[in-house]
Amino acid sequence: MKIKTLIVDDEPHAVEIIQKYISDFSQVELIGTCNNAVHAFQLLQDQSVDLIFLDIKMPGLLGTDLVRSLKSPPKVIFTTAYQDYALDGFDLNAVDYLLKPIPFDRFLKAMDKVFDLFKLQQQKVDVPVLVNEQKVEDYLYLRIDRKRVKINVNDIYWMESLKDYIKITLKDRVLISKQKIGVLEELLPEDKFIRIHRSFMVSMDKIESYHSYAIEILGKELPIGRNYKAECKKRLAIGV
Structure with a gap:
């Protein structure tokens, strides 16, 4: 096609x-x-x-x-x-x-x-499977390439929405699963993760630097969306 x-x-x-x-x-x-x-x-x-x-x-x-x-x-x-x-x-x-x-x-x-x-x-990807439909603290399973892959929550650096898919960046690899970023936002612990953009959610303890428009992790700048700026300012003490 x-x-x-x-x-x-x-x-x-x-x-x-x-x-x-x-x-x-x-x-x-x-x-x-x-x-x-x-x-x-x-x-x-x-x-x-x-x-x-x-x-x-x-x-x-x-x-x-x-x-x-x-x-x-x-x-x-x-x-x-x-x-x-x-x-x-x-x-x-x-x-x-x-x-x-x-x-x-x-x-x-x-x-x-x-x-x-x-x-x-x-690709014909099966429906993703989470550990359960409540908050997860340590790990979750996502269906990736027709397998259920265990992901340690503490290994996640950031997640990027790709329409109906999500790209999860870990330190040593990148995984892609058919999942909505909003679903993971509800499941992952609020004290460990922050939504900075409609397309990005990051691990709080992996942030290396930040300013009012972007956050840097692993040397990569991720944008802070207008609708998320107030929450980022509150939680990260970003100046105006």
Whole structure:
């Protein structure tokens, strides 16, 4: 199955670059390009699209507002020259956020995420099994690759939501299970974990540093979403 893809950007040169990059992937089918978000909205009413490369700052309607207007938006990779919109991109559960000019190696990383997501969707994964439906303190079982895998709660560094899946980062490995991050948020001990974003939940004792917009664990910065900033400030004493 090919990934039906749309490019939305008001800069012809940016469209040309993304088209060129896409042409290297036989799994991707470019169904069209739009030079504004309103045109893209109209096209999305009539055509099925799996992935959008979406500029943010465009005349008439911002790319972020386009995503908010869609009931079931496709997967989105934001492409923009403005880093200031990064938090909006993460809040909208974008697959990735690429800053222009986009180098090919960075584009490859974004596509790697896309392919992982589509592989997960195509897999027939059984319903995940938790230890029970009450708070867990020491460990839980998640169904991963058709096996029940025991995960020590103290080994978890952070969890990232991938739509209907969750990616769990441990010190020495990464696990992916078909599970909602909200379910684990209810099960895991509140004194050990904190939700910092609609897509991220982290272990409190694994935080290496933080500021008002991000938390760092294992050298990786994870964004703090607007709706979670007050709770993070309260629990981590983050300054304004």
